[in-house]
Amino acid sequence: MPQKKTDDRRLGIKGWALGGRWGFERYMYTVHRITGIGLVVYFLLHILVTSTRAFGGQHVWESLMGTLSSGVFKIGEFLVFAGFAIHGLNGIRLILIELGFATGKAIEPEYPYQTSVDKQRPIAIVAAAAAAVIILFGGYNIFLAH
Amino acid sequence: MADTRKIPFTILRFNPETDTKHRFDTFIVDVLPGMTVLEGLHQIKARHDATLAWRYSCRMGVCGSCGMLINGRATLACNTQILDVSPIAIAIAPLPNFPIIKDLVPDLDSMFQKHREIKPWIIRENSIEQNTAKGEFYQSPEQLVEYLQFSYCIKCGCCMAACPTMATDAQYLGPQPLAQAYRYEADSRDQGFNARKPVLDRDSGLFSCHYGSECSVVCPKGVDPAKAIQLMKRRMLLDLFHLYRKKNAELCPDQGKPSAQDGS
Amino acid sequence: MRQSTGWTLHLITGLALLILLGTHMIIMHLDDVIGVGNINPDKKPVDWENVTARGKQITMMFFYIIFLGCALYHACFGSRTILLETDFGANNKQLITAIVVILGFGLFIFGTAAAIKFVDISQAGMMVMGG
Numbered sequence: 198m199p200q201k202k203t204d205d206r207r208l209g210i211k212g213w214a215l216g217g218r219w220g221f222e223r224y225m226y227t228v229h230r231i232t233g234i235g236l237v238v239y240f241l242l243h244i245l246v247t248s249t250r251a252f253g254g255q256h257v258w259e260s261l262m263g264t265l266s267s268g269v270f271k272i273g274e275f276l277v278f279a280g281f282a283i284h285g286l287n288g289i290r291l292i293l294i295e296l297g298f299a300t301g302k303a304i305e306p307e308y309p310y311q312t313s314v315d316k317q318r319p320i321a322i323v324a325a326a327a328a329a330v331i332i333l334f335g336g337y338n339i340f341l342a343h
Numbered sequence: 344m345a346d347t348r349k350i351p352f353t354i355l356r357f358n359p360e361t362d363t364k365h366r367f368d369t370f371i372v373d374v375l376p377g378m379t380v381l382e383g384l385h386q387i388k389a390r391h392d393a394t395l396a397w398r399y400s401c402r403m404g405v406c407g408s409c410g411m412l413i414n415g416r417a418t419l420a421c422n423t424q425i426l427d428v429s430p431i432a433i434a435i436a437p438l439p440n441f442p443i444i445k446d447l448v449p450d451l452d453s454m455f456q457k458h459r460e461i462k463p464w465i466i467r468e469n470s471i472e473q474n475t476a477k478g479e480f481y482q483s484p485e486q487l488v489e490y491l492q493f494s495y496c497i498k499c500g501c502c503m504a505a506c507p508t509m510a511t512d513a514q515y516l517g518p519q520p521l522a523q524a525y526r527y528e529a530d531s532r533d534q535g536f537n538a539r540k541p542v543l544d545r546d547s548g549l550f551s552c553h554y555g556s557e558c559s560v561v562c563p564k565g566v567d568p569a570k571a572i573q574l575m576k577r578r579m580l581l582d583l584f585h586l587y588r589k590k591n592a593e594l595c596p597d598q599g600k601p602s603a604q605d606g607s
Numbered sequence: 608m609r610q611s612t613g614w615t616l617h618l619i620t621g622l623a624l625l626i627l628l629g630t631h632m633i634i635m636h637l638d639d640v641i642g643v644g645n646i647n648p649d650k651k652p653v654d655w656e657n658v659t660a661r662g663k664q665i666t667m668m669f670f671y672i673i674f675l676g677c678a679l680y681h682a683c684f685g686s687r688t689i690l691l692e693t694d695f696g697a698n699n700k701q702l703i704t705a706i707v708v709i710l711g712f713g714l715f716i717f718g719t720a721a722a723i724k725f726v727d728i729s730q731a732g733m734m735v736m737g738g
């Protein structure tokens with residue numbers, strides 16, 4: 198009796214993270230997930246923290262904000278800001294693509310093949326560049342201003 | 344010969360009858376310019392190890408048998424020249440996301456199963472008219488282009504091996520079946536939207552594609568499954584808001600030449 | 608449920624969040640670069656004076672509640688999507704959906720209560736400062 202075939206060789210989570218020699222958009226897929234998860238975790242904490250203003254009052258709020266303005270938390274604040282910029286701008290790209298606006302119509306394939314990936318590439322680049330600019334402004338505001 | 348190069352091929356080996364874990368064997372292949380990976384495998388079988396197993400048939404990118412992972416990229420062995428991949432070293436494994444039958448032979452059954460699920464054939468509301476047609480369903484060249492590209496799929500499974508959603512979700516329909524669903528949906532003769540809807544619009548269905556777009560990058564036939572999937576999403580969304588209308592081809596009585604009416 | 612229903616809402620809340628969260632980020636984190644919506648500009652946006660100044664406005668209360676609803680939906684559906692695409696999630700679909708729904712509604716009620724309660728607190732606070 199042949200024994201059961203090995204695992205089904207599905208790549209698992211590695212399949213998200215390891216783009217290998219593959220395209221930019223695949224990394225966007227993974228980055229979109231990571232920033233999404235990061236933002237969810239932050240957001241859940243954020244609801245609890247900001248609600249102290251109603252349940253704890255001025256003193257609790259001010260001591261909390263005092264703690265949160267220290268170095269480590271500033272880095273956290275920056276990461277959340279950066280995560281939002283990336284997730285939001287890549288989100289616009291995804292919406293345009295998934296509604297079929299950025300992929301182009303069906304074409305007759307001629308070698309070398311042109312795919313929808315090439316079609317949407319400019320949007321991907323613009324989204325990444327815009328995210329970078331916004332992150333720079335945010336970084337300036339969080340670390341350097343005041 | 345003057346321009347032969349010796350290139351090591353590192354190949355994943357696995358025999359489910361005797362092995363519990365795969366291993367890697369390395370063979371030195373004499374490579375001539377223009378030689379394909381498939382020819383390299385033949386050379387290994389002839390000169391080094393007759394037990395090496397892989398699947399091929401047409402050796403010209405038509406049958407879809409020889410999909411494998413070559414230096415990290417899922418592609419057809421017959422369609423890929425060794426020197427285009429690397430002049431230094433080649434690593435070959437069976438397509439990921441599928442079980443191994445032996446060595447480089449993946450078991451594509453799960454893909455064929457899902458392909459069947461999306462009903463990959465023309466569905467007409469009136470099956471009598473379809474089966475005993477008294478004429479033709481006229482289709483203009485423009486209507487042909489709407490689906491032609493997607494009909495070139497040779498079911499090699501490369502896209503399924505490259506898809507990141509496929510990597511973690513075994514139930515996900517995957518790029519090949521989803522692209523074929525759109526191939527029929529985009530066909531003016533087809534009326535199967537409602538028949539396919541429950542298959543597509545479920546968890547691990549159409550909307551589990553998040554445009555990693557890897558499928559379109561690797562597809563050796565220019566099928567562009569990622570495009571087909573997004574266009575299918577658009578139709579599904581219109582349908583959700585009851586805005587989806589499709590003009591179907593009418594039966595044109597056979598008069599020996601195509602009817603002047605454009606059929607749409 | 609049709610997968611497209613959940614996904615469409617995900618898309619709509621995503622668009623709403625771009626605007627709502629964008630505004631929020633501009634007010635809270637780009638105050639020095641852009642500097643809008645800061646009611647007492649000599650204070651940071653998170654200082655109590657500014658927090659109460661925003662919190663006592665009824666429009667702000669609605670802004671927060673809509674914001675909260677959209678963000679929770681987007682977060683919950685997104686997390687569920689990612690979890691269902693793992694082996695654990697695929698085998699425990701109902702469990703994951705239940706956790707996500709309960710967590711989502713729970714936090715929505717909690718956050719809404721906080722936003723409503725804070726209107727009174729900040730109005731009272733303003734009176735103390737004014738008097």
Ligand code: SF4
Pocket residue numbers: 495496497498499500501502503518519522561562563564565566567568
């Ligand atoms: S879509 Fe392309 S990669 Fe996928 S099975 Fe068909 S031919 Fe192969």
Ligand code: SF4
Pocket residue numbers: 505506507508509517518551552553554555556557558559568569572
């Ligand atoms: S575009 Fe969709 S189907 Fe294609 S690889 Fe990406 S997630 Fe998979």
Ligand code: FES
Pocket residue numbers: 398399400401402403404405406407408409410419420421422
């Ligand atoms: S052998 Fe037929 S596609 Fe490669």
